[in-house]
Amino acid sequence: MPREASITQNDITRAAIRLLRKGQHPSAQKVRVELGNKGSLSTIHEGLKTWRESLNDSDLDVLPAEMPKELAAPIEDFFNACMAIAERQLAEHRQKANEEIEKAAAEARQAVSRMEDLxxxxxxxxxxxxxxxxxxxxxxAQNDxxxxxxxxxxxxxxxxxxxxxxxxxxxDNDRKLHEREVDELKRGFERDC
Incomplete structure (x- = not known):
């Protein structure tokens, strides 16, 4: 017998929300049917428990299971309009974030280039x-x-x-000596004459 495809927490949460939109209480059995009879009841039960706890933790109010059918379409339209606005705002924020990331990357490249130049x-x-x-x-060395x-x-x-x-x-000594000798010769010559 082939093994059943595994289901995720996200699959369980989406199935529960679809049941709420239909005005049904999301029990483990109804969620399993909504998922095309995939997953075990114990896994779905744990997933529903986790989902309900996350709703309590986030202080979200969930519409009651017994919502009048006349309100379902306007509420779904309102929800879809809110989702479209949120998606548009998310796209704008994402684009702005991408532009800022690209600007920061360009500045970083310039800084790296400047650093390499320096x-x-x-x-x-x-x-x-x-x-x-x-x-x-x-x-x-030349000075020395x-x-x-x-x-x-x-x-x-x-x-x-x-x-x-x-x-x-x-x-000077030779001159003096020579002068003395000359003087002596002169005197000797004068005596002889």
Whole structure:
């Protein structure tokens, strides 16, 4: 024997509402008949219990089972009109929500693109900074070399100055010695003459 198709809570709720619209009390047996004799009575009974509890929890008022037939059509028309309005409003809200989602997604894409641009710019700046640091290091090395050369030049200049002083002093001494020798020769010559 093939297994019966399973029914859902939603199926039970819809069948119960259809029975109410017909002015009938939704019992488990009537709901089963409304569902085309699908589902077990115990499953339908539990589904009806859950549905009634949800009505109590939501403070919804359900029309009495013994509603006059003359009111059924106008109430159904009113219900259908309310549903159409609700569906239209839902569609408008859904469209507005979709537009806001698309706008937010576009803004997010722009933010990601801007972030990627900034990351590229930061990488470029980092590369330039590395180049500048290398230049600074080279300039420091050149400056140290120049400072060393200046020190060597200063030392050589001092050595040259000391040598010049020594040579000038030696020249002065030689001149004085030469002058004395000339004076002595003159005196010796004058004595001899």
């Amino acid at each position: 990351q590229g710019y930061a990488k470029e700046l980092e590369t330039k900074l590395d180049g500048r640091i290398e230049q600074v290091d080279q300039l420091k 070399e120049i400072r060393q050369q200046r020190l060597e030049v200063s030392n050589l200049a001092q050595q040259n100055a000391d040598r010049i002083d020594f040579l000038m002093s030696a020249r």
